Amino acid sequence: MGEIKQRELTLEQGEQYYIRTASETNAAAILDLYRSVLAEDRYTLLLLEEMQRTEEAERKAIADEIKRPGCLRVVADVDGLIVGMARVKAGGLKRTAHFGDVDSVWVHSEWRRHGIGNALIDTIVRWAEGNKGIEKLGLFVFSTSEAAIALYHQNGFMIEGRATRDIKFAEDDYADTVIMGRMVD
Numbered sequence: 001m002g003e004i005k006q007r008e009l010t011l012e013q014g015e016q017y018y019i020r021t022a023s024e025t026n027a028a029a030i031l032d033l034y035r036s037v038l039a040e041d042r043y044t045l046l047l048l049e050e051m052q053r054t055e056e057a058e059r060k061a062i063a064d065e066i067k068r069p070g071c072l073r074v075v076a077d078v079d080g081l082i083v084g085m086a087r088v089k090a091g092g093l094k095r096t097a098h099f100g101d102v103d104s105v106w107v108h109s110e111w112r113r114h115g116i117g118n119a120l121i122d123t124i125v126r127w128a129e130g131n132k133g134i135e136k137l138g139l140f141v142f143s144t145s146e147a148a149i150a151l152y153h154q155n156g157f158m159i160e161g162r163a164t165r166d167i168k169f170a171e172d173d174y175a176d177t178v179i180m181g182r183m184v185d
Helices: 024-040 054-066 116-129 147-152
Strands: 007-009 016-021 071-078 083-092 098-109 136-142 158-170 173-183
Touching: 007 116, 016 116, 024 054, 024 071, 024 098, 024 173, 054 071, 071 116, 083 116, 098 116, 116 136, 116 147, 136 147, 147 158
Parallel strands: 098 136
Antiparallel strands: 007 016, 016 071, 071 083, 083 098, 136 173, 158 173
C-alpha cells in the first residue's frame, strides 16, 4: 500500500516536523515546492518554464499513487508547511515490479542541511524493506549534486554507473547522470 505511519522528528533547533504520506490536499503545496526547486535551475531535468502540471492533475496523481501497492509519496511537514517530498514507484510490469524507482526527492532550499532529506530517504528505505514486492531501489542524480550523492551513499545507495555529459545546462556546461541503487533487505 502506498501509505506509511506518520513519523514525528525533531530539527536541530528543537522544532518538530513530520514525515507522512502525501494527501490530495497537499497538491498545491507540493507544486509550490517543485516550482521552488525548478527555479534553482540545477537539480531537475524539467525547466521552470516547461512545467505544465496543474493542481488537479497533481491531486489525481496523489490519489492514484496511494492506491498502488508499489508506490509511495511522502512529504516533510513543518507546522503545516510542506518543505520536502520524496516519491518511489515500482515498475508496472512483472519484470520490473521488484524495482522501486526513487524518481523525486526535493527539499526546499531554506530547509536543506537540517536532516530532512535524510529522513525522507530513510522513510522510503524503511517502507521498501516492509514491502515484500520491492527488492531494489534505484535513482538517477546529476553529478553536480554532490550533497545529494553523499546523502544517498549515507543511506546505502551505491554508484552503479554513469552517463557522461548527458545533461546540458548551457553551452559548455554539462553534467553526468549518476546511476545509484541499493538492495532492500
